Amino acid sequence: MADLTSNFLGISSPNPFWLASAPPTDKAYNVERAFEAGWGGVVWKTLGSEGPPVVNVNGPRYGAIYGHDRHLIGLNNIELITDRDLYVNLKEITEVKKRWPDRAIIVSLMVPCEEESWKAILPLVEETGADGIELNFGCPHGMSERGMGAAVGQVPEYIQMVTEWCKKYYSKPVIVKLTPNITDVRYPARAAKNGGADAVSLINTINSIVEVDLDNFAPVPTIDGKGSHGGYCGPAVKPIAMNMVSEIARDQETAGLPISGIGGITTWRDAAEFISLGCGNVQVCTAAMTYGFKVVQEMITGLSDWMDEKGIKSIDEFVGRAVPNVTDWKYLNLNYVTKAKINQDLCIECGRCYIACEDTSHQAITNMLDGKRHFEVIDEECVGCNLCVNVCPVDDCITMEAIDGTDPRTGKPVDPEYANWTTHPNNPSAKTEAAE
Amino acid sequence: MSDRQPLSRDVQSARLDSAQYDENFSDLHAPLDWHEAKVEAERCYFCYDAPCMTACPTSIDIPLFIRQIAADNPTGSAKTIFNQNIMGGMCARVCPTETLCEEVCVREEAEGKPVKIGQLQRYATDHFMEGDRPHPFTRKAATGKKVAIVGAGPAGMSCAHHLAREGHDVTVFEARNKAGGLNEFGIASYKSTENFAQREIEFLLEIGGIEIKTGQRLGQEIALDQLASDYDAVFLGLGLKNTNRLNLEGEDAPGCEDAIDYIAALRQAEDKSSLSVGRNVVVIGGGMTAIDIAIQTKLLGAENVTICYRRGQDAMNASLYEQELAQTHGVKIMHWRQPNSIQLNGQGEVCGLEVETTSNEGGKLSGTGEMQIIQADQIFKAIGQKFDSSLLSDHQVELEHGRIKVSDTRQTSHQKIWAGGDCIVGGEDLTVVAVEDGKVAAQHINSVLQG
Numbered sequence: 016m017a018d019l020t021s022n023f024l025g026i027s028s029p030n031p032f033w034l035a036s037a038p039p040t041d042k043a044y045n046v047e048r049a050f051e052a053g054w055g056g057v058v059w060k061t062l063g064s065e066g067p068p069v070v071n072v073n074g075p076r077y078g079a080i081y082g083h084d085r086h087l088i089g090l091n092n093i094e095l096i097t098d099r100d101l102y103v104n105l106k107e108i109t110e111v112k113k114r115w116p117d118r119a120i121i122v123s124l125m126v127p128c129e130e131e132s133w134k135a136i137l138p139l140v141e142e143t144g145a146d147g148i149e150l151n152f153g154c155p156h157g158m159s160e161r162g163m164g165a166a167v168g169q170v171p172e173y174i175q176m177v178t179e180w181c182k183k184y185y186s187k188p189v190i191v192k193l194t195p196n197i198t199d200v201r202y203p204a205r206a207a208k209n210g211g212a213d214a215v216s217l218i219n220t221i222n223s224i225v226e227v228d229l230d231n232f233a234p235v236p237t238i239d240g241k242g243s244h245g246g247y248c249g250p251a252v253k254p255i256a257m258n259m260v261s262e263i264a265r266d267q268e269t270a271g272l273p274i275s276g277i278g279g280i281t282t283w284r285d286a287a288e289f290i291s292l293g294c295g296n297v298q299v300c301t302a303a304m305t306y307g308f309k310v311v312q313e314m315i316t317g318l319s320d321w322m323d324e325k326g327i328k329s330i331d332e333f334v335g336r337a338v339p340n341v342t343d344w345k346y347l348n349l350n351y352v353t354k355a356k357i358n359q360d361l362c363i364e365c366g367r368c369y370i371a372c373e374d375t376s377h378q379a380i381t382n383m384l385d386g387k388r389h390f391e392v393i394d395e396e397c398v399g400c401n402l403c404v405n406v407c408p409v410d411d412c413i414t415m416e417a418i419d420g421t422d423p424r425t426g427k428p429v430d431p432e433y434a435n436w437t438t439h440p441n442n443p444s445a446k447t448e449a450a451e
Numbered sequence: 452m453s454d455r456q457p458l459s460r461d462v463q464s465a466r467l468d469s470a471q472y473d474e475n476f477s478d479l480h481a482p483l484d485w486h487e488a489k490v491e492a493e494r495c496y497f498c499y500d501a502p503c504m505t506a507c508p509t510s511i512d513i514p515l516f517i518r519q520i521a522a523d524n525p526t527g528s529a530k531t532i533f534n535q536n537i538m539g540g541m542c543a544r545v546c547p548t549e550t551l552c553e554e555v556c557v558r559e560e561a562e563g564k565p566v567k568i569g570q571l572q573r574y575a576t577d578h579f580m581e582g583d584r585p586h587p588f589t590r591k592a593a594t595g596k597k598v599a600i601v602g603a604g605p606a607g608m609s610c611a612h613h614l615a616r617e618g619h620d621v622t623v624f625e626a627r628n629k630a631g632g633l634n635e636f637g638i639a640s641y642k643s644t645e646n647f648a649q650r651e652i653e654f655l656l657e658i659g660g661i662e663i664k665t666g667q668r669l670g671q672e673i674a675l676d677q678l679a680s681d682y683d684a685v686f687l688g689l690g691l692k693n694t695n696r697l698n699l700e701g702e703d704a705p706g707c708e709d710a711i712d713y714i715a716a717l718r719q720a721e722d723k724s725s726l727s728v729g730r731n732v733v734v735i736g737g738g739m740t741a742i743d744i745a746i747q748t749k750l751l752g753a754e755n756v757t758i759c760y761r762r763g764q765d766a767m768n769a770s771l772y773e774q775e776l777a778q779t780h781g782v783k784i785m786h787w788r789q790p791n792s793i794q795l796n797g798q799g800e801v802c803g804l805e806v807e808t809t810s811n812e813g814g815k816l817s818g819t820g821e822m823q824i825i826q827a828d829q830i831f832k833a834i835g836q837k838f839d840s841s842l843l844s845d846h847q848v849e850l851e852h853g854r855i856k857v858s859d860t861r862q863t864s865h866q867k868i869w870a871g872g873d874c875i876v877g878g879e880d881l882t883v884v885a886v887e888d889g890k891v892a893a894q895h896i897n898s899v900l901q902g
Contacts, residue, residue: 084493366498366499370499
């Protein structure tokens with residue numbers, strides 16, 4: 016049996032699945048139900064400064080986009096940080112941590128961007144016995160209008176400054192949660208590292224309008240005829256999150272900085288992908304909000320079974336294993352030639368490969384053979400783009416096969432040697448051997 | 452002859468309570484609700500050059516109408532359907548989709564579960580027709596041309612609608628007291644509930660420019676010669692008339708009935724409990740009519756219903772789906788049995804059917820001499836119909852194999868007369884084929900009339 020124990024930043028949890036700071040972790044009741052269901056840890060929903068709590072809208076706060084059969088693939092929200100009293104939260108955190116010493120409890124924080132505010136709250140958090148803090152520099156709605164959340168996360172200097180304050184007034188690990196609503200995620204990550212952060216977590220939600228109600232021409236969720244952009248999450252954001260994670264994992268300046276991966280993780284496979292891209296653990300929210308806490312059982316068993324099959328004994332063994340294979344386009348092997356191949360036994364003759372290729376790509380698939388409906392790749396035209404594979408509704412019916420010998424499209428031999436754009440003759444700035 | 456004495460004959464009406472009649476003659480398939488339709492529509496792969504579309508006799512753009520349902524536009528979906536088939540609502544109910552569009556659905560190929568095209572078509576067309584929507588088509592400016600259509604069945608009404616759209620004035624002559632043809636008098640009740648055939652006629656007439664005259668029998672109230680001279684064009688959608696005969700003694704005895712007539716009476720009966728049905732019913736035949744009469748007599752309360760068909764299952768004209776539908780309703784299907792004699796009781800009424808086992812030797816069907824008597828209070832003949840060629844006794848229109856010969860454009864040998872539906876050579880006895888015949892004929896008539 017694979018060992019799923021996680022020791023992210025020295026914080027022990029029985030598995031790498033934490034619930035992200037969000038509605039599911041707003042109070043003891045929910046958190047304890049999560050622990051009973053098997054979650055390894057939680058990041059408690061973001062606390063604000065002492066004083067009157069924030070207020071939420073009293074109308075709908077979520078919107079969604081769906082795949083087939085109302086399968087939820089993207090969720091957005093306009094909920095703010097916890098609207099419960101600071102001391103109620105601190106008391107519950109203390110009690111839950113005592114009752115569940117083997118689970119990780121991280122406290123998410125968002126207070127004004129002034130040293131006094133952080134200096135005031137951090138000792139209170141320290142007293143709870145929680146395992147660490149996560150700085151919410153990510154929420155893109157509401158709080159950002161007040162100079163917090165994403166408003167901080169979008170300015171690397173602020174990130175560094177606040178992180179430094181936290182390291183100064185708090186003794187345990189500090190995780191900086193990053194917003195994806197920026198152009199290059201490496202800059203905020205570097206700022207976090209420079210400020211002394213123990214880790215970064217990403218991504219927070221993405222600015223979004225998920226729907227416009229075409230009866231009253233207003234964004235959904237609609238509050239009395241108006242809507243505001245919200246934070247987008249769920250399976251739909253996973254590709255964006257994984258790219259950002261990999262950017263930080265590959266960046267020389269942040270190399271070795273632990274990452275907690277967040278963004279649409281729904282199954283064990285999603286988690287394994289994030290971990291392979293350099294995440295020490297993962298955080299989940301939408302999957303739990305869609306299906307309940309039980310989903311963690313699938314994640315735990317799935318990850319464990321997969322690790323057993325792969326002979327991987329611990330999480331650490333495969334953290335970042337895919338990172339060396341994430342590269343820049345210019346380093347991709349231009350001598351690697353593939354052709355699509357349609358398995359005629361599996362083909363159900365829907366013709367989608369044909370029309371996708373014919374209308375929008377390279378006219379490399381037939382739709383007729385001897386007057387009969389038949390779909391086959393024309394190697395002389397196929398550039399190996401993979402679109403047919405992506406639009407085919409049948410698993411493994413169309414595959415991309417690497418070829419050697421002569422490429423029927425170019426009529427030229429396939430060079431078995433690796434060669435990329437940096438040395439390609441068509442590249443005006445190709446590195447050629449010095450002429451002089 | 453049998454040495455067993457038949458039991459007393461038992462033919463009764465009101466075998467069931469009224470709630471049971473209502474339940475038995477309600478919709479065969481409950482219509483899809485919005486969510487079911489959306490989920491089903493999303494199963495469609497939107498195939499290129501979709502096989503379902505090719506299989507549809509009226510070439511409905513099935514992938515498009517399904518995608519319109521999935522994209523929350525059932526109104527547009529219905530227009531896509533009506534554009535090719537103005538009787539898309541009835542076809543959605545009665546088409547043997549299992550041998551047409553759904554048989555070739557790639558989902559059938561992939562997983563044995565085709566997209567429920569028929570039910571989706573019904574969803575869209577019901578949505579359109581049940582809403583208070585303007586007719587999907589606009590009649591063009593009047594051309595002043597007049598077309599006579601004989602027969603207000605699917606072929607005639609489809610033809611009428613297309614011609615009216617083009618601005619021609621259409622008069623439909625119907626022999627019965629009501630329009631609809633087989634949609635009104637022939638289709639099984641549970642496939643066309645809530646007076647759908649008449650609602651569809653009313654919908655179709657919204658185009659304007661169509662007048663229906665009922666009680667107008669060809670050769671009696673109206674004459675083909677006269678129509679051909681009074682109108683710019685004539686379309687014959689005559690259907691079939693005479694049920695084939697068994698040529699057995701006792702064929703005209705009480706209890707030996709024509710399935711077509713019984714179904715027509717059943718369709719028109721306001722109160723199904725008024726219909727008399729035997730405790731033991733035997734149906735002779737292997738087509739859709741045999742299935743329809745067998746199931747419906749069962750639904751009327753018959754205890755034992757047996758279909759006798761003289762060949763094997765493969766040769767049955769009724770689709771496998773229809774055969775199974777009969778079986779799940781408790782109908783027994785006996786293959787390789789041909790009627791040998793009709794058993795009559797002392798009062799000269801039907802009380803049984805003697806059948807002979809048959810075999811197919813080298814492609815030739817023959818009796819084996821093995822006899823069996825099946826107790827029968829009613830025997831229904833469902834052995835096919837013939838075209839009544841006496842309607843065309845003036846020989847103005849050329850026949851072939853006893854039906855009207857037409858060109859690809861459904862034009863007969865007479866330059867001013869077109870024909871379609873069951874009365875033409877090669878007719879497939881399907882509503883959807885009749886609708887297509889009417890449409891194709893109308894297109895040609897229009898091009899001829901427009902010069």
